[in-house]
Amino acid sequence: MTTSMADRSTATSPRGTGSRTTQLLGIAGIIGLVALILLSFFVAPSDDDQHDAVRMIFIHVPMAMLTYVAFSLTAIGSVAWLWKRSIWWDTVAHGAAEVGVMFCGLTLFTGSIWGRPTWNTYWDWGDVRLVTTLILFLVMVGYLAVRSLDGDTDSIATRAAVIGIIGAVNMPVVNRSVTWWSSRRTLHQKSSLTDGNLEGLTLFTMMFGLLVFSIIMAWMLIHRFRISWLERQVGEGDLSEALVARRAEAKVGFDAHGRTSK
Amino acid sequence: MLADAILVAAKDLRIEMRSRVTVSQVVPFAGLVLVLFGFALDANRPTLDLATSGLFWVTVLFVAIMAVQRSTAIETTDGARRALLLAGVEPGAVFMGKATAVSVQLLAVELVLTGGIVVLYDASIDEPLLLATTCIVATIAIAAAGTLMGALVAGVRARETVLPILMLPVLAPVLLGATRAFDDALGSVAVNGWSWLAMLAGFTIINIALGVLAYGVLLEET
Numbered sequence: 199m200t201t202s203m204a205d206r207s208t209a210t211s212p213r214g215t216g217s218r219t220t221q222l223l224g225i226a227g228i229i230g231l232v233a234l235i236l237l238s239f240f241v242a243p244s245d246d247d248q249h250d251a252v253r254m255i256f257i258h259v260p261m262a263m264l265t266y267v268a269f270s271l272t273a274i275g276s277v278a279w280l281w282k283r284s285i286w287w288d289t290v291a292h293g294a295a296e297v298g299v300m301f302c303g304l305t306l307f308t309g310s311i312w313g314r315p316t317w318n319t320y321w322d323w324g325d326v327r328l329v330t331t332l333i334l335f336l337v338m339v340g341y342l343a344v345r346s347l348d349g350d351t352d353s354i355a356t357r358a359a360v361i362g363i364i365g366a367v368n369m370p371v372v373n374r375s376v377t378w379w380s381s382r383r384t385l386h387q388k389s390s391l392t393d394g395n396l397e398g399l400t401l402f403t404m405m406f407g408l409l410v411f412s413i414i415m416a417w418m419l420i421h422r423f424r425i426s427w428l429e430r431q432v433g434e435g436d437l438s439e440a441l442v443a444r445r446a447e448a449k450v451g452f453d454a455h456g457r458t459s460k
Numbered sequence: 461m462l463a464d465a466i467l468v469a470a471k472d473l474r475i476e477m478r479s480r481v482t483v484s485q486v487v488p489f490a491g492l493v494l495v496l497f498g499f500a501l502d503a504n505r506p507t508l509d510l511a512t513s514g515l516f517w518v519t520v521l522f523v524a525i526m527a528v529q530r531s532t533a534i535e536t537t538d539g540a541r542r543a544l545l546l547a548g549v550e551p552g553a554v555f556m557g558k559a560t561a562v563s564v565q566l567l568a569v570e571l572v573l574t575g576g577i578v579v580l581y582d583a584s585i586d587e588p589l590l591l592a593t594t595c596i597v598a599t600i601a602i603a604a605a606g607t608l609m610g611a612l613v614a615g616v617r618a619r620e621t622v623l624p625i626l627m628l629p630v631l632a633p634v635l636l637g638a639t640r641a642f643d644d645a646l647g648s649v650a651v652n653g654w655s656w657l658a659m660l661a662g663f664t665i666i667n668i669a670l671g672v673l674a675y676g677v678l679l680e681e682t
Contacts, residue, residue: 333629340629344612349616353681363674364670371666
């Protein structure tokens with residue numbers, strides 16, 4: 199009795215994208231998130247100037263930092279794809295871009311919520327970091343738009359890789375141009391980590407937030423990577439099956455009257 | 461490489477001259493946008509004075525999207541892209557030629573638009589040299605980035621919608637730089653237009669370099 203290709207592929211296909219590592223990361227992420235909420239709302243002190251609004255720092259700053267980590271991974275993966283044609287790195291670049299766009303969107307969203315009580319506005323056009331982050335977000339949305347196009351997987355990967363690199367290369371120019379453009383004094387505070395104003399429990403909670411969101415990002419990246427990898431395998435599997443079928447058809451000849459013959 | 465680039469640019473411009481799309485469709489579109497901006501801002505003279513530079517360059521960006529789409533379409537129809545590859549023309553030269561052709565078309569439209577803002581918005585040109593240099597440098601930047609983005613979406617079904625999504629965020633520094641330099645040239649805002657022009661020149665060089673390096677990869681892939 200022969201086993202069909204569909205049966206074989208079902209037998210060898212993984213049942214999910216989870217593993218022991220992702221389970222541990224997921225559990226650590228959930229416990230960390232609960233601990234971060236408790237620390238943020240009940241343990242960390244409020245600020246003299248910003249009062250309770252300062253608690254947004256425990257989410258906003260880690261997300262902003264991880265956005266740049268994710269987009270740097272996309273740029274590195276894009277270079278590796280163009281240079282070595284590494285499918286592994288291309289899959290990393292794609293996954294990191296998706297997770298990065300989500301983190302970037304949340305950074306802009308939480309920043310706006312934070313801006314309302316502290317700056318008295320949701321959005322400040324004179325702020326360099328805000329505007330630069332928005333443009334970066336839009337460039338990476340374009341990257342994902344290219345990724346969603348129909349076509350040959352390798353061709354789409356190459357197009358997306360060029361966008362990933364253009365985004366990374368142009369970002370310093372965007373930053374410089376927005377810096378010059380915002381002639382008004384920026385409302386955005388200096389780097390929360392480097393200006394030395396954070397100390398004690400506030401600094402600890404923010405660093406804890408960074409750790410928790412890093413774990414969550416790693417969990418998301420691993421799952422996204424495995425989904426993309428499986429998608430690519432399915433696509434290639436379909437192609438090989440189609441090739442086998444076409445070759446089988448080619449063995450069937452046609453006589454002078456157009457009738458099929460073995 | 462230069463000779464090949466000139467050949468490609470001349471080919472694209474000849475096609476545009478014969479089809480008359482720039483004259484019969486793109487220029488009227490640009491003029492229409494200027495008129496509509498006038499309506500949208502309630503023909504308020506002080507507001508128009510402040511917004512003239514921005515409106516000018518936003519119009520140029522809209523026109524650039526059309527020009528790049530046309531430039532890309534020339535290569536995607538009838539297998540022209542493959543013919544270019546088979547002809548042995550260096551991809552960098554193809555990029556330079558196509559970007560030059562788009563630049564020439566955009567500069568022609570900008571000439572008409574400049575007349576438009578003088579007549580319709582009552583703009584006065586205080587520094588013609590700064591205005592002309594800004595037009596040239598910013599246009600090359602737009603054409604270089606646009607040509608590369610055009611190659612990125614060449615041959616895909618949704619290219620008309622994806623191209624603006626890719627082009628416009630990348631061109632944000634051009635909009636900022638060119639608008640500020642124009643503000644100085646038109647005397648509407650007290651800024652140093654020449655320093656903005658230097659930033660624009662930097663952006664232009666980066667995008668030409670990216671285009672020359674990446675265009676070949678895209679030409680073979682798409």
